[in-house]
Amino acid sequence: MLELRDIVVRYGHNQGAVTAVDEVSLTVAAGSVVGLVGESGSGKSTLARAAVGLAPLTSGTILWKGAGLDPRGRPPLQYVFQDPYASLNPRMSVGASIAEGLPRASGRQERPARVTELLEMVRLDPGDVHKRPRQLSGGQRQRVAIARALAAEPEVLIADEITSALDVSVQGAVLNLLKEIQTRTGVGILFISHNLAVVRYIADSIAVMKSGRLVEHGTTEDVIERSAHPYTKQLLEAVPTMTMGNGRS
Amino acid sequence: MSWSRTRHHLSSPLGVVTVALLLLLVATAVVAPLLLGDRATEIAGGALQAGPSAAHPFGTDALGRDVLTRTLVATRLSLVLALLVVGIGVACGLIIGTVPVVLGRRAGRAVVAVLNLMVAFPGLLLALFLAMIFGVGARGAVLSMAIAFAPSFARLTHTTASGVANADYVSAARLLRVPRWRILIRHVIPNISEPLVINATSQVGAALLSISALSYIGFGVQPPQYDWGRMLADGLPAIYTNPAAALAPSIMIVVAGLAFVLAGELLTQVLGGSQHGHLRLPSLRSQRRDMAPAETPPPGEEVLRIERLTVTVPGETAPFSPVVDVSMRLRRGEIVGLVGESGSGKSLTAMAVAQLTSYPNVAEADVHQIKGNELRRMRPRDRERLLGTSLAMVFQDPMSSLNPTLKVGRQLAEVAETHERLGRRDAWRRAVDRLSAVLITDPQARAKQYPMAFSGGMRQRASIAMGLMAQPALIVADEPTTALDVTVQKEVLGLLRRISRESDAAVLMISHDIAVVAENASRVLVMYAGRVVEELPVSGLAEAAHPYTRALIASIPDMSTDRSRPLANIPGRPPHASDLPPGCAFAPRCGRADDRCRQARPELADSGGGGAVACWHPLLPVLESEA
Ligand SMILES: Nc1ncnc2c1ncn2[C@@H]1O[C@H](COP(=O)(O)OP(=O)(O)O)[C@@H](O)[C@H]1O
Ligand code: SF4
Ligand SMILES: [Mg+2]
Numbered sequence: 001m002l003e004l005r006d007i008v009v010r011y012g013h014n015q016g017a018v019t020a021v022d023e024v025s026l027t028v029a030a031g032s033v034v035g036l037v038g039e040s041g042s043g044k045s046t047l048a049r050a051a052v053g054l055a056p057l058t059s060g061t062i063l064w065k066g067a068g069l070d071p072r073g074r075p076p077l078q079y080v081f082q083d084p085y086a087s088l089n090p091r092m093s094v095g096a097s098i099a100e101g102l103p104r105a106s107g108r109q110e111r112p113a114r115v116t117e118l119l120e121m122v123r124l125d126p127g128d129v130h131k132r133p134r135q136l137s138g139g140q141r142q143r144v145a146i147a148r149a150l151a152a153e154p155e156v157l158i159a160d161e162i163t164s165a166l167d168v169s170v171q172g173a174v175l176n177l178l179k180e181i182q183t184r185t186g187v188g189i190l191f192i193s194h195n196l197a198v199v200r201y202i203a204d205s206i207a208v209m210k211s212g213r214l215v216e217h218g219t220t221e222d223v224i225e226r227s228a229h230p231y232t233k234q235l236l237e238a239v240p241t242m243t244m245g246n247g248r249s
Numbered sequence: 250m251s252w253s254r255t256r257h258h259l260s261s262p263l264g265v266v267t268v269a270l271l272l273l274l275v276a277t278a279v280v281a282p283l284l285l286g287d288r289a290t291e292i293a294g295g296a297l298q299a300g301p302s303a304a305h306p307f308g309t310d311a312l313g314r315d316v317l318t319r320t321l322v323a324t325r326l327s328l329v330l331a332l333l334v335v336g337i338g339v340a341c342g343l344i345i346g347t348v349p350v351v352l353g354r355r356a357g358r359a360v361v362a363v364l365n366l367m368v369a370f371p372g373l374l375l376a377l378f379l380a381m382i383f384g385v386g387a388r389g390a391v392l393s394m395a396i397a398f399a400p401s402f403a404r405l406t407h408t409t410a411s412g413v414a415n416a417d418y419v420s421a422a423r424l425l426r427v428p429r430w431r432i433l434i435r436h437v438i439p440n441i442s443e444p445l446v447i448n449a450t451s452q453v454g455a456a457l458l459s460i461s462a463l464s465y466i467g468f469g470v471q472p473p474q475y476d477w478g479r480m481l482a483d484g485l486p487a488i489y490t491n492p493a494a495a496l497a498p499s500i501m502i503v504v505a506g507l508a509f510v511l512a513g514e515l516l517t518q519v520l521g522g523s524q525h526g527h528l529r530l531p532s533l534r535s536q537r538r539d540m541a542p543a544e545t546p547p548p549g550e551e552v553l554r555i556e557r558l559t560v561t562v563p564g565e566t567a568p569f570s571p572v573v574d575v576s577m578r579l580r581r582g583e584i585v586g587l588v589g590e591s592g593s594g595k596s597l598t599a600m601a602v603a604q605l606t607s608y609p610n611v612a613e614a615d616v617h618q619i620k621g622n623e624l625r626r627m628r629p630r631d632r633e634r635l636l637g638t639s640l641a642m643v644f645q646d647p648m649s650s651l652n653p654t655l656k657v658g659r660q661l662a663e664v665a666e667t668h669e670r671l672g673r674r675d676a677w678r679r680a681v682d683r684l685s686a687v688l689i690t691d692p693q694a695r696a697k698q699y700p701m702a703f704s705g706g707m708r709q710r711a712s713i714a715m716g717l718m719a720q721p722a723l724i725v726a727d728e729p730t731t732a733l734d735v736t737v738q739k740e741v742l743g744l745l746r747r748i749s750r751e752s753d754a755a756v757l758m759i760s761h762d763i764a765v766v767a768e769n770a771s772r773v774l775v776m777y778a779g780r781v782v783e784e785l786p787v788s789g790l791a792e793a794a795h796p797y798t799r800a801l802i803a804s805i806p807d808m809s810t811d812r813s814r815p816l817a818n819i820p821g822r823p824p825h826a827s828d829l830p831p832g833c834a835f836a837p838r839c840g841r842a843d844d845r846c847r848q849a850r851p852e853l854a855d856s857g858g859g860g861a862v863a864c865w866h867p868l869l870p871v872l873e874s875e876a
Contacts, residue, residue, distance in 0.1 A: 039737070054424070075425070078424060086418065088418055089440065091439040091440055100422060100425055100427055151425075167591055168761065169804050172815075172816035173816075175806070175816055179815075194734050196735070200810075201806045235735065235736060241807050
């Protein structure tokens with residue numbers, strides 16, 4: 001399991017310094033889905049990026065199963081980015097992108113079969129293997145990005161606003177897929193979103209961040225039904241609902 | 250880069266000229282030395298430095314050799330040297346420029362510092378200095394020019410490469426522990442190759458000029474070898490007796506240089522995907538004239554009326570219309586939502602409503618009235634004034650309407666100064682007043698700040714305030730809160746609602762999120778593949794008649810969604826506007842589709858529930874089953 005302890009990420013120097021993440025501790029247990037919510041700029045992505053080494057740690061420790069992460073070995077964490085239009089190399093075919101995630105030890109002959117398997121897992125047509133990203137829709141691209149991350153057989157997947165760049169009509173399909181894969185493979189997920197309704201649907205527990213700090217953390221039920229922090233309540237109230245026409249009354 | 254587009258560019262005048270010139274040059278370089286090599290060194294006794302004649306169109310040189318023949322034969326050496334310069338320069342530049350990506354941050358910084366220093370040093374001076382070190386001769390000239398050229402190319406490589414190196418897909422590759430050299434070869438270089446190829450191509454012309462210059466001053470090619478620069482040097486002393494001897498190589502240098510510059514330009518168009526070039530649009534107007542607009546007189550209540558709006562864009566090969574026959578009417582104080590998936594034509598509609606459609610796109614409508622005034626019949630000046638004072642536009646990205654280099658208050662004041670001729674002081678006072686109207690705290694101080702000092706939500710409020718500087722009768726808000734957080738979104742939407750209520754302005758609220766619209770609007774237009782497929786009051790959303798509207802609503806998770814069941818979603822994806830199916834555009838994704846749907850397109854018709862729907866088999870409220 002992934003343990004983030006007292007993580008601090010500070011950008012800039014002296015007066016101009018901004019503390020993006022301020023002493024946050026968070027654990028993602030094997031097989032669990034942890035939701036991380038908060039407004040943009042609250043430090044969600046920075047925390048997640050720090051966990052995989054894409055943001056510099058000012059202080060704090062990242063523990064994997066109680067020990068430090070080995071920078072060389074097979075990485076137990078993978079990251080799915082928000083914008084599927086930026087996270088796939090436009091020059092690489094779908095198959096090549098996914099194959100890049102496969103462990104290097106896997107034999108040459110097995111690779112195409114594994115890629116097909118992964119494409120099927122994310123509900124893409126294996127015939128799409130030679131397509132370029134620009135031939136795919138946003139939702140399909142995001143599936144490729146998920147398949148690439150899964151190819152590395154991670155034990156924890158970090159999903160950073162992965163449906164924010166997608167239409168609501170497609171969002172459902174991607175969320176269903178993630179949930180299904182989670183049940184099937186038991187991968188742990190750190191699911192980041194500013195949409196509480198989405199997080200509520202997918203996560204077992206929810207952590208709420210505001211201005212770089214963790215203000216609330218509990219099971220999904222507790223946070224939604226009995227939120228303790230005023231900011232969480234504010235987030236809950238801001239979720240648009242389909243109770244129609246109340247704005248015009 | 251599709252083949253059809255490439256062919257399209259190659260067949261343009263620029264393409265034809267460039268390709269012809271290049272072919273001619275290459276053919277000359279290959280063939281001339283083989284066929285004319287002997288003749289070029291043949292000394293035609295007697296006629297030294299003769300002027301043009303039938304046998305020697307450009308005369309002869311100091312040894313009586315034919316200038317034209319020699320000029321043609323020299324093509325090969327001149328081009329080869331120029332290509333060598335660029336080839337070696339590019340190779341060095343590529344290596345130096347990508348080193349920082351491979352070595353990491355610290356080594357990268359050192360390389361960049363050295364590069365900046367070298368680029369600052371004049372290239373030709375450096376080349377001359379190096380030529381002295383390498384000694385005279387073609388090899389020295391090529392090496393020194395290549396080394397002089399490398400730094401600027403290296404810097405270009407570095408700048409483009411560092412942009413790519415920060416891309417998410419490179420981060421993803423790093424997380425997958427892809428080795429650095431592999432990242433360079435598979436991710437970085439392929440994605441920077443286009444600008445580099447374009448740059449290198451146009452540099453061939455410059456290299457040709459520089460090498461000729463070196464040969465001309467005696468540093469480059471040495472006799473008995475000769476290139477154009479050398480010939481120019483040989484021809485110049487006799488410039489008064491036979492100017493043609495210097496003219497021939499000069500013409501070739503200019504023509505060849507031009508060919509490569511044009512080739513660079515052509516490559517930019519082919520690779521860079523320039524949308525311009527020649528555009529052929531079918532005239533919709535001619536087909537339209539026979540259709541008389543419906544002639545109900547505009548009631549004073551009506552702020553916007555647009556009938557059968559169609560927007561046509563050039564497209565890669567043929568023009569197509571991403572917006573077709575969209576009609577809408579907005580009354581005072583009314584908030585109307587326009588929803589649909591991305592690419593359904595919402596933004597193009599918004600731009601057309603505000604008359605902001607810009608070349609090469611074309612918007613046409615049978616009726617386009619603002620406050621009862623038909624825009625198409627107004628003089629441009631009056632139209633500008635009417636739009637400027639009665640219509641406000643709010644974009645998804647507030648920075649597209651805010652100028653980062655001007656203080657917020659100044660920008661707002663300018664609106665009133667230009668449209669209403671208000672004095673500076675009064676305009677400023679109104680700016681502060683409007684900033685406070687959009688609930689910006691301490692508006693006096695904030696007005697003196699630049700947009701960058703504002704948070705995202707504040708910028709959006711400031712851009713709304715800018716729209717409020719005049720008293721708009723219509724506010725068109727295109728995804729005004731998509732870039733904002735839920736909490737800020739709620740504030741901004743509340744603000745728009747309040748403005749509409751207090752100033753009686755109509756709001757066209759565009760969003761891909763039907764929940765946002767449901768909370769704020771009274772009426773909704775649902776767009777699919779460029780057409781309005783349903784129009785209904787918000788209170789009727791739950792019983793929407795169009796299968797697409799229903800599916801859209803069902804796919805939004807809310808706080809009561811059953812967590813144990815899969816979320817609803819719409820399979821497949823919307824068709825591209827340039828490639829619509831013949832019948833109902835939603836048919837490939839619709840559970841109710843039958844042959845009729847696939848063959849004929851349903852028109853918008855009264856749905857019975859106070860709205861209109863374009864569907865052969867609309868869902869009826871009575872048929873709705875909860876099971
Ligand atoms: N400048 C343009 N040139 C060519 N096609 C365009 C242009 N702008 C938009 N389109 C196309 O028009 C369609 C509708 O786009 P848009 O109005 O931006 O949709 P929305 O706002 O609903 O997301 C899309 O298929 C898009 O590719
Ligand atoms: S016309 Fe047919 S395909 Fe189109 S929405 Fe209605 S039922 Fe579906
Ligand atoms: Mg849009």
